[in-house]
Amino acid sequence: MREPNPVEELISGAAQDAGGWLGALPVAQVATSADGTIVRWNRAAVELLGFTPQQVIGRHIAELLHPGADRSLGRSLWEAAAGGRGVMGTVTAWHQDGHPVELEIWASPVPDRRDDASAILIFAAEAHAARRIRGSSAVWDGLFARSPVGIAVLDTQLRFLRVNPALEQMNGLPESAHVGRRLAQLLPEVNAEDMEDAMQQVLDSGEPVLDRRRIGRTPADPDRDRVWSCSYVRVEDPGGRAIGVIASLLDITDQQRAHSEAEAGRRRLALLSESSIRIGSSLDLERTAQELADLAVPRLADAVTVDVLDTLAHGDEPGMGLTGGVALRRLGKAPLTGSAVADVLAPLGRTLDFPAAAPYTQALAGRQPFLLARLDEKAIAPAARHTSKPAQLLKLGVHSFMMAPLVARDLVLGVATFYRNRSASPFTSEDVTLAGELTARAALSIDNARLYHREHDTALTLQRSMLPQHITPPPGIEVAHRYLPASDVNEVGGDWYDVLHLPRGRVALLIGDVMGHGTQAAAVMGRLSASVRALARLDLEPEELLHQLEAALEDLAEPMLATFLYIVMDLTTGRCRMTRAGHPPPVTVSPGGTVHLLDLPPGTPLGVGGTRFTTTETTLEPGSILVLYTDGLIESRGSDIDERLAELTHLLAQPHPSLTGLCDNLLTHLAPGSADDDIALLIARLPGGGADPDLSMEACAPLPR
The missing domain is CATH 3.30.450.20 (PAS domain)
Known part of the structure; x- marks a missing residue:
């Protein structure tokens, strides 16, 4: 051996x-x-x-x-x-x-x-x-020791072998606490399982995983969630076998928060921009309230209700005091169906009474938003004394709640309420600010609707009071008339008509339209109507009467224009003298049914000044019909004026049993829906031609709209 x-x-x-x-x-x-x-x-x-x-x-x-x-x-x-x-x-x-x-x-x-x-x-x-290798080792040791990036080396069982000082600081634990333990054992309050799945994927495939997000809390900051960007790379021996994983972590909490805040800011701006288009598109209380609710769900809340003072919903003025409680009418709600929370909330149209101590009343009285970021039994206790709804909502998962009063021009108009049950995060102060801005816009639109309807009703009342209520034409002539106000979304105009007795068996037929809308137009119309009645008694020539009306318009503080058609008819001979100032031309229908659009010099509207008006004479057959109207009858958006005039003449050529029936037929066909403008219509039939004597005193009341 x-x-x-x-x-x-x-x-x-x-x-x-x-x-x-x-x-x-x-x-x-x-x-x-x-x-x-x-x-x-x-x-x-x-x-x-x-x-x-x-x-x-x-x-x-x-x-x-x-x-x-x-x-x-x-x-x-x-x-x-x-x-x-x-x-x-x-x-x-x-x-x-x-x-x-x-x-x-x-x-x-x-x-x-x-x-x-x-x-x-x-x-x-x-x-x-x-x-x-010696150089690489020096670089690695320097990087490992001094890098602000957290670095860890883990074995094939995903146990920590080594961590650098930056990772110790991030996790709030020394290296000795890391070594030999897995992430799930070390930091249970982060998404450790997801991170270990990513590392195992790297070990199995050899492909690196980049920018996987670790989210949660560590002993370094136990009271706040943080976010880290994590990347994993496999470590191999010379034979290509996996011997571990290198992990690098970068704390991006501040960047993520800044990005989230910027993104939230963009969403808020987008929502506010959309609100300027969608909220207040009409002068209608119910529609405006529903527009607010629809806009806020689901981008701000999971459910929204909009309640307006009951007095306002009835068309009355909003009350100033809320000391004795408040009655609210529910005019907006989203979603309307398909939600357990929405099903618990009162339906549209319901009037809700709240005592003085209720949170709704307090929010209105304080004119400030009311926030319960986290809803629980203690938070709902004040409201639970008045209704069982808070407890029901709590059972359905509503965890956050806020209210924002509807205030415009220093008037309290109602309140919008926002609920969260599906969204995980509670309402924040930024959400309260956004809700306040949305409700402010909605409140202004609601108040505009209130003011508009008040002025609309005033103008309509003034308009009706100045129209002739009972026209009594001379014996033998038949007269029918109609006044159709514009729809509720359009302001009342200054249309009017009249029939006046003149000396020597004559009659004056007139119709006019003050340009513009609202109370001012109605008031000017009344002034012109009174002036015509006074001037007609002086038996002035038609063109002279128009010059006097123009002088009356010039006396106004603010310039106004008006179209006008004035016809003086001799009932014995059928001779007519006609003058118009920018008004649509009259139409005649012969006893045989022939329709003519009278060709008169158009003139310019009253108030333009410097115009010489022209009087045209024509003689009508006994029994002929004369039709006077304002432009609301023949003008319509999307339609050609010539086509509308052709339709008018076609309708007049058809048989008509009475002048009343003729009025109704024209309005039914030419203004079947809501009119964009007021319509005034005056129809007269000359004596003779087999007229029905029972119709000689015919007069029709203005139509309601």
């Missing part, structure tokens, strides 16, 4: 596992006796220089130095080591195939326990690779 080599025994413990440095650099281990004879040559030395152990063991170490290089450095290094000193340096060795190999070596003496001689243990590595 071969006796063990004493030198091999000495080096076996030091070099047993040294197959590579950091698992990536082949390190040759060579041992010599005291006289320089090679006694050990490992596998890494074979890979590095190509010689087998049989080729080198027993030879002197100096023979491995390259003959073309300076061998003095190699000899001096070995001699120093042999002299008892550890040395390191660079030498050029001889590769088995003949090319030079630059080596970095580390040599030190190993005393022999049996004599005073020392063996020499030499470690050698390819110099370029050693320098590269």
Whole structure:
């Protein structure tokens, strides 16, 4: 049996596992006796220089130095080591195939326990690779120690092996608390399972995972959620086998919060921009309230109700005091159906009475938003004393609640209420601000509707009071008339008509339209109507009467225009003298049914000034019909005026049993829906032609709208 080599025994413990440095650099281990004879040559030395152990063991170490290089450095290094000193340096060795190999070596003496001689243990590595790895190691150590990015090394079981100071600070735990434990054990209040799934994916596939979000709380900040951007890369040995994972973490909480706030700001601006288009598109209380509710769901709340003061819903003025409680009419609700929360809330049209101590009343009286960010039994206690609804909503998962009063022009008009049950996050102060801005816009639109309807009703009352209530034409002439106000979404205009007795068996038929709408137009109409009645008694020529009316318009503080048609008819001869000022032309229907659109000089509207009006004369057959109307009858959006006039003449050519029936037929066909403008209609039939004497005193009341 071969006796063990004493030198091999000495080096076996030091070099047993040294197959590579950091698992990536082949390190040759060579041992010599005291006289320089090679006694050990490992596998890494074979890979590095190509010689087998049989080729080198027993030879002197100096023979491995390259003959073309300076061998003095190699000899001096070995001699120093042999002299008892550890040395390191660079030498050029001889590769088995003949090319030079630059080596970095580390040599030190190993005393022999049996004599005073020392063996020499030499470690050698390819110099370029050693320098590269040494540099990489220095960079890694510096990065690991000083990087603000959290870094961790984990094994294949996803247990921490090492963490840097930045990660210690992020997690609020020292490295010793990390080592040997998994993330789920260490930080249960973050989404650890999701993170470990990502790391296992990296281990299995070798593909890195970038920017996976870790969210939750750590001992470093236990009272607030934070967000980290995490990336994972697999670590492999030289054979490509997975030996662990490197994780890098960057705290992006502030950036995420800033991004979220910016995104929320963009959403708020978009919602406010949309509100300017969708809320208040009509002057209608119910529609405006519903527009607010529809806009807020689901982008601000999961359910919304809009309640307006009951007095306002009835068309009365809003009350100023709320000391005795308040009655509210529900005019808006979203969603209307399909929601358990919405089903609990009172339906549209319901009047709700709240005592003075109820939160609804307090919110209205204080004119400030009311917020319960987190709803619970304690929070609903004040309201629960008045109704069971808060408890029902709490059972349905409503966890956050706010109210915003509808206030415009220093008047309290109602309140909007917002609920969250599906959205996880509670209402915030930013949500309260947004709700306040939305309700402010809705309140202004509601108040505009209130003011409009008040003025509309005033103008309509004024208009009706100034129209002739009972026209009594001279014997023999039949008259029918209609006044149709514009729809509720359009202001009342200044249309009027009249029939006046004149001396010498004559009658004046007139119709006019003050341009503009509202109370002012109605008032000017009344002024012109009274002026015509006074001037007609002076028996002025038609064109002179128009000049006097124009002078009356010039006296107004604000300029106004009006169209006007004035006809003086001799009932005995059928002779007519006609003058018009920018008004639609009259139409005649002969007893035989022939329809003519009278061709009169159009003139310019009264109030333009500097116009010379022209009087046209024509004679109508006995029994002929004369039709006067305002432009609301023949003008319609999207229709050509000539087509509408053609339709008018076609309707007049049809048989008609009476003038009343003719009025109704014209309005039914030419204004079947809500009119955009007021319509005034005056129809007269001359004596003769077999007229029904029972219709000679016919007068029709204005139509309601």
